[in-house]
Amino acid sequence: MSLETLKIVPLGGLGEFGMNCMAVQWKDDIVVIDAGLMFPEDDMLGVNIVVPDISFLTENREKVRGILLTHGHEDHIGGLPWILSELNVPVYGTEFTLTLVEGKLEEHKLLDDADLIEMLPGSSFELGPFRVSPLRVTHSLVDCVALAIRTPVGTIVHTGDFKIDLSSPDGHPFDLQSFAELGKEGVLLLMQDSTNVDRPGFTPGELAVLPRLDEIFARTERRLFFTCFSSSIHRIKLAMDLAHKHGRKVALIGRSMDNATEIAQDLGYIDPPPGLLIHSGQLKDMPPEKVCVLISGTQGEPMSALSRAAVDNHKHARIEAGDTVVFSSRVIPGNEKPIYNVIDHLYRRKARVIHDDGRSGLIHVSGHASQEELRLMINLLRPKYFIPVHGDYRHLTQHVEVAVGTGIPQQAMLVEDGEVIELTAGSMSKTGKVATGRVLIDSGSATEAVEEMIIRDRKHLSEGGLVLAIITIDKMTGRQQGAPEIVTRGFAVNEQAMATELRQTIAHTIESSSIEERRDWMLIKEKVRSDLKRQIQKSTGRRPMIMPVILEI
Template identity: 40%
Template sequence: MSTVEVISLGGVGEIGKNCTVVRQGDDIVVLDCGLSFPNEEMPGVDIVIPDFTYLIENAAHVRGVFLTHAHEDHVGALPYLLQHIDVPIHASEFTLALMKPKLDEQLPKRKLDLRPFQFGDILEAGALSVEPIRVTHSIPENASFAVRTVHGIVLLTGDFKFDFTPVDGKLSNVTRFGELAKEGVVLLLSDSTNVDRKGWGPSEKIVADGLRKVFLESPGRVLLTTFASTIHRMQQVYEVAAQTNRKVAVVGRRMEQNVETCSRLGYMKIPPGTRISLEETKNYPPEQLAILTTGSQGEPLSALVQMSKGTYGRLQIQQGDTVIYSARPIPGNEAAIWRTINRLFRQGARVVYGDDPPVHVSGHAYEEELKLMLNLTRPYYFAPVHGERRHQYELARLAFQMDYPEHRVFLLDIGERLVVEETDARIEDRVPCGRVLVDNSGTPGVTDDVLRDRSNLSREGVIAVTVAIDVEMGEVVGDPYVQVRGVHSSEDVGKMVAKALDDLLDSLNVDDLRDSDKVRHLLAEAARRVVQRSIQMRPLVLPTVVEV
């Protein structure tokens, strides 16, 4: 009988970059294809995506990519995978609608095989099949996936919570999870993000009460920032705005696209007369306006961050504005978010964040909901995913408290193969894996050497030295030219380096000066040595030899 392998190319030991592979024999299915955001040790990097080497090497066996929902940490890396392999993409109609503008933008010449599914469909994928099950989250049409294998069901919860009063009225299919348990769940891969939060997570619906309180108390405009794909949250903004006699405008290209798409498809029901364009806001007094904007994670080019700096041409912060942060910081983004909040306060805005009033709730299961998922599905093996190592560890500990033996609970790391056989499961060697960095060039593959150079540039600065040499005569032509950028010192670093280079060049003979590579190396060494000795800094030195 075939073995079944489960491999996380991302989303374990980290928040984001979710991508899970299930393989049986020659058939592979990919569950989600997400990105994560850079930390402060990645200067100039825009996004981080999984290393897709394993999928590229096995492209002939990939039967499809299946997407749980439309958040970037689950779908954002898909355009980069599709640059290398051509496979069907299975997702809900809603998820495909939100993704299509981005896919068209990044893959303009590709004819993609996009296949919408309904919850409860059985999607054949070679010898495997995938069934999407409805489960609540902070976005419509969110799915868990039941992958049927020869050894039973591999169940990926995806992002979930058990919200019994969802904004769109569509409940998690709790009954179906129980039915899958009777059929036999061999492995449960469960969201672990909120395992450290006790009890039950609050319903998305309570956010409306918090928003209403802030809208009524605010003397001027209300600006609310959240993820562009948090559709339920934006729906509630429109409803509360209508109740409090405010009009709503949207700022941010992706958010504008999503509002347009969701209202057209019926996933957002905007009260008549509430929606206006940003240009129309000048026709209303501040106390009658609410504005949805991107920038909840401190993204440098987002609308709100530019507003906080006073550099956003379409909209400026005014005295009396109230700004609501209706999103939880992604780990690594906290410093950028606090900087933005502080700038907003300096401009005279009131900033509302945190839980009082409740202007944000999490879309992820709390401890009791995680227990419920385990009890509903009763898996034989269990592996916490979608979390940092501490989250995985705590959810494993919760499973032990529920009498799961240690040999049936696995803490996965990126690239490890969890091999399931008829009577056994074990972790085996990794497949090629890791992180791939993408900067604003859009080209994946920013290397550690590039990061190191960028980091050094930001800390130590750069010195460029240029020397002209007549290689035929073996003579220096003119004086060395030294440019210094980003190097701070009470001494004149440029003059110091120029003198060291003059001394070096005077010491070289004709044969030395005819060897441009040798001269270039000696110039760099001399400049580095004098700067390090004099001011204890290690700037990047760029030597150039011009042959005349």
Template identity: 40%
Template sequence: MRENNTNNLEFNSELNNEKGNKKYNKKAYKPRKENNNGEKVVNTKKIIKNDKDENKVVKSRKGNGSILDLPTFKKSNLKIIALGGLDEIGKNITIFEYEDEIVLVDCGLEFPDDDMLGVDIVIPDVTYLVRNKNKIKGLFVTHGHEDHIGAIPYILKQVTMPIYTTRLTAKLIEHKLEEHRLLRTTELNIVEQGQTINVGKISVEFIRSSHSIPDACMLAIHTPAGVVVHTGDFKVDYTPIDGQIIDFARLAELGTNGVLALLSDSTNSERKGYTLSEKSIGPVFDSLFEGCKKRIVVATFASNVHRVQQIVNSAVKFGRKIAVSGRSMINMINSARELNYIDAPDNLFIDIDNIKNYTDEQLVIMTTGSQGETMSALTRMAHGEHRKVNLTGNDLVIISATPIPGNEKSVSRVINQLMKIGCEVVYSSLADVHVSGHACQEEQKLILSLVKPKYFLPVHGEFRQLMAHRETAIEMGIDKNNVFITSNGRVLEVNENEAKFTTSVPSGKVMVDGLGVGDVGSVVLRDRQHLSQDGLIVIVMSMDGQTGEFVSGPDVISRGFVYVRESENLMEDVKSFIKEEIDSMVERHIRDWSTIKSTLKDDVRDFIFNKTKRNPMILPIIMEV
């Protein structure tokens, strides 16, 4: 995909508008307001439409932190159902169902596997939600990463529901809704950290968390059956860029009062120790920028706003301007600047078209493509296909990310290509230019010790990661019979006395290819795989509709099988074989089209395999004249 000049111009104007023209201050976050008693004052803003139910939003804290004015109900089992995010990376979505009420946590996408040819993204199967759409009270979103918000527009086309989340996450969702023309018809509510939303028998409390994107939250789901804590993605960072540390006091308070179940991020559950603080990256950037005479290109995740802030800090410190390439990076920085989550001096950001007006040592180019994506800005730069940026031996390229599982080869190819054109490349194997946004074992232990759940469900990870998290929980004293390794679609019913698996609901992968949602399945993927491996042979013939005799053909068309000009003898042999088969069927008075097609397909496939040891797809076409 080529870059759009309009996007770049829009980016430049937005970043340097009145909201952006402020004195540079490393503290990019505004302090929270407090009342005379020192309590936080929190408000909910409905940015799409107002909700007339005044009882829907309640404060979660007063004095000792108890939940106020929540109604009491006769206790039933709470159902916990993951429709995605288990034994996979991505597609996170979890159902919490109590009697006739359902709340959802997150609704993300997954990137396709290598064998999903032509598939753009993968989203969860929400058949169960469609069947129970009248029960759904709301979607509660923990943070703004694609694996937690990317499927929202696709699901809203099947099921309507209000959405509740924090400011930056809401802004990112708003962009998606606008792109899919759903903004006017969707209720999108901004919630402050520390606030509780009451939707009936279920209330959901937003708890301040720490991750690689601002405004991340854990959720405490209050039900008559008990309290369930969902960590979302988290790490324990005592020196976060935004100064927002996990609300340990609230987690401890919940743990003291009693938590029925904990669902916790398992991404780094195999790693011992602690995840490094995001702030540890700052000095590394400074050391790379200091004294560097080359132009600096930094590739990172567009959503890692804290990383972007540190790149901004180093650019300011060493007198460099920043140009941005990649639509997702441009959109993210625009949104973060608008909400005051990135702090930068006046006119720091320049349009990518204007980089020619600056020397190499005056520039930083911030770009997408840290995962080696085929059409990303960095990949196009590496192959000389970028319209605005031409990389040379006078460029230092910093890849500030580690490959997501499955992307290792793609990232390696890009690094090799960058080196072939003479760039100096720094990546995680050579310098500490990346830290994870997910908790390692000691951090997971801390959350377990604070929350003290009766039941524990490792989530957000592949099976081996879920199992490692299970062992950590048992080590922390949780009864092994109360630790549940579940799978997508499996229903776990819990109450204060027992937890058990009962049944399963539809779950799986829905593939999105262009504008088509769900019209690509296993059969289509198998055909695409077949075509990609051995190609296609099309056999075209004409048949007299009255006599049943073949009047022309066969014509044989090959695509992706052999180069016809160099394999004329083989193609002539194929034609001769087809003619013999047709003559044989005529002699046997076989005139049924489906029989003729099936016979030709099988016999020609066997003939070609014996000749070439290849197995192309055979497609017979018979036209009636």
């Protein structure tokens, strides 16, 4: 690879949703954009989170100058504990983003060694040969930025997650002017969020939910339970404003809801009127028509506050007949079953549930740009080259078509994780591939990877069950002492008949082995495993995990 080109190396987020991470390299200097995670798929048993393989960064650790964060969602900051445990470099983010990062790093005992540096929208700073300019964008979270990075070959722009909202509830609208000025200055490469590329038109602004929510607050006669993503600070603020307007006190229930609201209050994004917030313990003493409960658990998480309240198992959140529960959020693909389980339980409590009632008006809006906003951004920046980011292969493909359709980029390229893009002032090309992939982090940890073999074993156990054969052998003679003990788990057969059959198989295996073989317990264990596997498959057609245990006496 030429040393006189700018290299773009995506390590995650191109070809999947989540795990966003991208390296930008000029000679001996690398900056990283975002450090996200993705949540495990159903077959990743016992896995807590999935993070990108950062072999490329660890192999070039002396060149990495820092990590730039576009915003504070988990798919952009959730992999930081893993990455910083391997590669302790400065982390740059806006005030709200870094506050979320601090809590995450403190939880994993990494905060004391972390170097967190605040960046301000509109204020540029130097990082090696790069000049970084954060630009204010709007999203479903507050304090989000796109990144304009001036490099020796030209300016590249990474949008992060965005939509164009000119009436954001926090008073910080999308900075159209700065993007237009950047376009006049000249943009070499635009890397743009592909999440909603399959949606025509414009994404509604956050205030678009206000009329319908106002109607719900006005018409609700008893308790109102309101659930949304705890990171949706705009939505939480709107709910508080409406509660105040309609004479309701607000109780916060759920750790994530409580933490996010506390941070937003500390940083001035939420400023509830005096006396609006009450402790959850006061709910039982309040008239039902005078309370609004902001509760976490919008995705039906099993131990969330809403899930427990739905089965009448929460200390303070009691949902009764006639209460209203509003889901002001989207269903994340894969979460349909737990969400509808919670909704079923709410109906059993005779609650009124509003999640997607088909009536006029919106109770939730997306935080990502639709097709017309994507085209508007391209028209503002007028980039020479274009790469779609953040999405499955189908989203990236469609996004290339949208970009080409504007007639502006000279070249639009579909890129996947690991592909190395070399960029000069007059060319863009793929020149190689680096190692990428998914690192599976075990439950209860953010820094301990799980080997693929362990996941295979867990899957094998979940599908086939376990057969444990405990065999006692005389160390001197190599003969069995007593009948083997057979233990089965998750293996539905006639246990007594199967145990008899397996004991006979073990006896035959040992008796047919030479004295020398019997004295080598590692060898005899493998022979027993092989013979038991053959016998079980012949008798039942099943393939459980088989574990012979040899006890020598």
